[in-house]
Amino acid sequence: MSxxxxxxxxxxxxxxxxxxxxxxxxxxxxxxVDESAGFxxxxxxxxxxxxxxxxxxGKVLKDAGYDVMEAADGAEAVQQFKTGQIDLLLLxxxxxxxxxxxxxxxxxSQAPAFPIIVITGKENQYDTAVAAGVGALMEKPLDVAxxxxxxxxxxxxxxxxxxxxxxxxxxxxxxVPPPQPSIRPKLHG
Numbered sequence: 542m543s544x545x546x547x548x549x550x551x552x553x554x555x556x557x558x559x560x561x562x563x564x565x566x567x568x569x570x571x572x573x574v575d576e577s578a579g580f581x582x583x584x585x586x587x588x589x590x591x592x593x594x595x596x597x598x599g600k601v602l603k604d605a606g607y608d609v610m611e612a613a614d615g616a617e618a619v620q621q622f623k624t625g626q627i628d629l630l631l632l633x634x635x636x637x638x639x640x641x642x643x644x645x646x647x648x649x650s651q652a653p654a655f656p657i658i659v660i661t662g663k664e665n666q667y668d669t670a671v672a673a674g675v676g677a678l679m680e681k682p683l684d685v686a687x688x689x690x691x692x693x694x695x696x697x698x699x700x701x702x703x704x705x706x707x708x709x710x711x712x713x714x715x716x717v718p719p720p721q722p723s724i725r726p727k728l729h730g
Contacts (some may be wrong), residue, residue: 615639
């Protein structure tokens with residue numbers, strides 16, 4: 542007796558995760574055209590309280606062709622998200638002022654389909670991440686190649702898939718444990 546919701550907002554309302562919502566379901570930013578390359582350049586926000594992690598991660602992402610913004614705490618991440626210039630958020634859960642889970646909840650209540658990768662140095666966050674409906678959970682230290690692939694996958698993921706994950710219809714989030722010691726480049730934090 543399950544009927545398909547008429548649109549993505551209805552899907553999200555039906556699953557009961559929408560508390561107060563006035564804005565768009567999708568990131569307000571549609572990306573910027575990089576005229577030299579002829580494609581839409583995406584803007585990523587790195588929210589990590591460790592400046593060295595933010596800087597090294599920012600360099601990797603800029604080298605991969607993304608525009609990068611940084612936030613030092615959860616409150617700043619929420620404020621930068623509200624500008625509508627962000628296409629994807631890399632969110633550390635151990636942020637000062639407003640922790641990452643609180644920032645995640647605030648952002649997804651405004652834009653349920655917004656792509657967010659939760660990054661953490663804390664163990665045992667998988668169950669919380671599944672319950673929250675995150676797009677990906679990555680444990681530090683981050684494997685650069687896996688991070689770039691995960692970003693790419695989430696940027697092209699259909700909004701309806703994100704909404705279904707947030708509603709609990711799909712419990713298969715992208716979980717990326719830290720890599721085993723090797724000679725591959727890593728970001729520590």
